[in-house]
Amino acid sequence: SQLLFASCHRLSPPPLSQGPVAHCPSLPTSAAEDDLTCLSWLHQRGDLLPLQPLPKTIPLPQLTLQDSIPTPHLPLCSSKPPYSFSSLIFMAIEDSPEKRLPVKGIYDWIVNNFPYYRAAPGGWRNSVRHNLSLSKCFHRIRREKGQTVGKGSLWCVSPEYRPALLEVLRKTQHCHSTSSNLNSSPLPPALPSDTVVHLTADQEELVSMETIELQEVNEDGEKDPLTDSGYIEFHYYQYHQYQYLVLPGETELDLETVEILQLDAEAQEAAGSLLDLAGGGH
DNA sequence: GTGAGCTTAAACAATG
């Protein structure tokens, strides 16, 4: 099962451009992110897809709120992803620069992005190949004669089936997020409603979602760079990655409100990205 | 109950 936690830090403000904080994909900064083929939204959905391959070691998170926050249980082994093999293959291919991958590349992408398959028996690879062969959604491109690296063909998505694959993905995500709100949620557990957080930075700044790769804590117990920030880290842990909701300002916010803001931001990003992907004129 | 879709397993051929 996926074990999650939430925590809240009282910190001092950092330059947001500094440190390991990734840019927010909901605020496109490049043409690539406007591309309808971009599936970067998946990375924002920390409950669905991690941003980076998993580290081999699992550092303990820093918890500075002294009470009410239970010691987290780390997800040493994640549950099976909600996606069908067709969806996994689709995401893998779409996530590649040239929108085509060899079978090995698809394996690698799945293993890197879904830790479940890292430890799963090898039968899933057979299923991947089975899907590639059987599904009309994918077709094979024979490598050019001059290409000697690797064997086998490159696989790509059949354009006519792309909308259907997107729809399946959208439905999967919707079902996943809906069920997540009801049970075995990948989102943070409820925090004490009477907990009040004092924010210290500019109130006028927009609430934003930030994604940050899990930071190692060294032997001296040094904290990650954000620890010295003045921002609230409201984050949860999924697939070895934290999702942060950064809330500058001096307003007092109860954590229930913070949680709602976080959920809303996630929902908007996911919905907006999917509409973009589907060409819905979002 | 039924069919579609999916997963899993297995066998086998082709290929590097």
Add this chain to the structure above:
DNA sequence: TCATTGTTTAAGCTCA
């Protein structure tokens, strides 16, 4: 020869 890739068949499961 061996591992990987690709194809095909079959059985079982879930769900509408």
